[in-house]
Amino acid sequence: MKITLIHPPYNLIQEAYGSKTRIKKGNLIPLGIAYLAAVLEKQHKIQVIDASAESLTNKDIIESIKIFKPELIGISATNALAKSTHNLASSIKKNLNIPILVGGPYPTSYPEKVLMDGNIDFIVQEEAEQIIDLFIESLKTKNFKNVPNLGYKENNKIILNQIKEPQKDLDELPIPAFHYFKLKNYAPLPNQYKNKPSINLITSRGCPYRKCAFCFNAGQKGQLYRRLSPERAIEIIRLLVNKYKIKEITFWDDNFLINIEWIRRFCSLIRGLKITWTCYGRVDTVSEEMLRLVSENGCWSIFYGIESGNQDLLDKLNKGIKLEQIEKTISLTHKYGIETRGSFMLAIPGETKEKAIKTIKFAIELDLDYAQFLPTYPEYGTKLYEVALKEGKLNENYYGRKKAAYIPDGYKNAEEIEKMINLAYKKFYFRPKYILKTLKKIKSIDDIKKYAEGLWFMIGMSS
Ligand code: B12
Structure with a gap:
């Protein structure tokens, strides 16, 4: 057929x-x-x-x-x-x-x-x-x-029809059919890759925590946690390096930095391949040994889900992390020469404008290399979805990210949230310390192009 x-x-x-x-x-x-x-x-x-x-x-x-x-x-x-x-x-x-x-x-x-x-x-x-x-x-x-x-x-x-248990052993799945895609069409956002061509991969499905009130994977429709063996992951990466000449990989696993045994084996196998990579992590599953190992074996950036600079809001989200843990892990990540990226949610239930400003200040104090601020979107099946539905404050037909679909009590309307997001981007990116730090990273003409494109993107986000 x-x-x-x-x-x-x-x-x-x-x-x-x-x-x-x-x-x-x-x-x-x-x-x-x-x-x-x-x-x-x-x-x-x-x-x-x-x-x-x-x-x-x-x-x-x-x-x-x-x-x-x-x-x-x-x-x-x-x-x-x-x-x-x-x-x-x-x-x-x-x-x-x-x-x-x-x-x-x-x-x-x-x-x-x-x-x-x-x-x-x-x-x-x-x-x-x-x-x-x-x-x-x-x-x-x-x-x-x-x-x-x-x-x-x-x-x-x-x-x-009834739902079948998902594939238990991910190693039994075939290698994704990359040959149907024109690789030149794919690239992470500017500043989120060092080498080209770059590709996205995922070595696990689901999340072992399934606690966070906002995450689809922790909600009713969340999947069982499974992961490729390090050997199978490397088989896929080897194909990408040898056949497609890929030089960098972004691992989009919800949490790549989990299970030190897996990371040890993976790092010992990736060592021989000429590849750089980045991944996502939770501040509470990262250890010093993990950071040392990944930094020695091609990882140059980690994206952490930080969400808020307010402990009470983190607790409400059931994130299970402490502000001190965030500070400690970010500085440990810097110690191993790895760039840090943080994702923040604004307009969380219970957030006032003062609390939002505290989150923005926290992002700045952490000295992150990149920060992303998104309006809270209560995904279907999550605890947050139930709250938003009960409050009657969710516009499920709006799914963009700049305009808020959910308006908590602390804000009058979507425009106020939009203004807060613009402010967050302006405060985080357009400050002398950050600009100087970025300028110091420029080593080549390619870097100039990348950062200029990044700046252009950020101006578009904050206006
Ligand atoms: C990588 C990623 C992205 C990438 C690329 C998306 C892409 N083109 O695939 C980027 C960064 C661009 C992105 C953007 C967004 N993303 Co995203 N993303 C992911 C992430 C981390 C991995 C996706 C992935 O590769 N999964 C692995 C593959 C194998 O799984 P899969 O895609 O689900 O496919 C399986 C089934 O769904 C099904 N299936 C899929 N397609 C089809 C088609 C047919 C015909 C059939 C039969 C079956 C089928 O079979 C597949 C194999 O089993 C997931 C979280 C996760 N862990 O899955 C979030 C996730 C998919 N994203 C999410 C969201 C919210 C977004 C954004 C809205 C965020 C934003 N800032 O606006 C945008 C929307 C963009 C878009 N085009 O939809 C949500 C979606 C929630 C929902 N219910 O819709 C997720 C689940 C994250 C979360 N936990 O909340 N995303």
Whole structure:
């Protein structure tokens, strides 16, 4: 069968990061599609269209589909891509009569809402590698009831099949099918990579903590925690280095720096490969040994979820970390020459403007190399979602990041939150100490270009 897999149109820089600037950075390989393509290509002919990374319109997509002539279309969507997904499904169905299947965090969160769209025929909740072949088989018999994770319509009634336990051993999954993607379309945001070409990977699924009140992975739809073995992770990295000439990897695991045994083995294996990398971490799972090991083996930047400079708000979020722990880990990370990045949430329930200013000051005092300030978005299925829903203060149809979709008591309206975010970016980035520190990092013409692009991006974020 011929199958087209689509990542729908989306202006990432403007919608997700809220920057007015137009830069061609930030798009990452949609790994969900890459994994599915790797499973499907064993028996089927696959076309992959990443409309987001290639800035394609629905018209462009339909033209490509008409040439390829698929018998099934699969769309990958997060909640942020909801509007784009429904528009795309409508455009496709106006032009072509092909079944449409939607997968990803969006149908996982809102299966009924997605299926209420007459243009969408099927949805898959949660992970799809284990069930996709069975689904394609079922298209022949039209008997869908034995396909786990599937949602469909029968006599105008929505049917949601039971959810299967996810793949326990991630090593059994095929290597993501990177060959369907034009690597030149993908790069982290400016200043978030040192070497090109760079690619995103993920060595684990789910989170072992599942406590934070705001995180999708800790909510009702959160996945079981599993991780590739260090050997399998290195097999994938070796392929990326040797075949695709990749020079840098961003590991997007919710928490890469966990389990010292895993890190020891991974570092001993990555040592022989010429590659730099960055990752995400929690301040309370990082140890001095871990930081020493990763810094000696290619890691030059760690992104920490810091969230707030107010202990009471961190406690409300059930983050399970202390301000002192944050300070200690950030300075320890600097000690090993690793750049620190921090992600902060503003407009947390219970946050006043004074508390927001305290968070901004905290970010500055930590002397982070980069900080990101986002308005709180209560994801479906999380504890925060329940709170926001009860308060009646969530606009679920708004999914951008600059304008707030949730307005806690401490703020009058979305504009006030937007102003606070602009202020945070201005205060953090446009201060002499930070500018001087950044200027000192410039070592080449390439660095000048990167930092100029970063500055442009930041001006777009703070205006
Ligand atoms: C890397 C990443 C990004 C990257 C790249 C996104 C991309 N193109 O894939 C960037 C930084 C750009 C990004 C941006 C955003 N992200 Co993001 N991101 C992630 C992250 C950390 C990893 C994604 C990943 O690679 N997963 C691994 C793959 C294998 O899993 P998967 O994509 O879920 O795919 C599986 C299933 O969902 C399903 N599936 C997926 N697609 C399809 C399609 C079909 C047809 C089928 C049948 C099945 C199927 O099968 C796949 C294999 O099992 C996840 C958290 C996480 N750990 O998953 C958050 C996550 C997906 N992001 C999230 C959010 C909120 C955002 C933003 C809105 C944030 C913002 N600042 O605006 C934007 C939205 C951008 C967008 N285009 O949707 C949320 C989504 C919540 C939700 N319910 O929608 C998550 C879950 C984080 C969280 N814990 O809250 N993100």
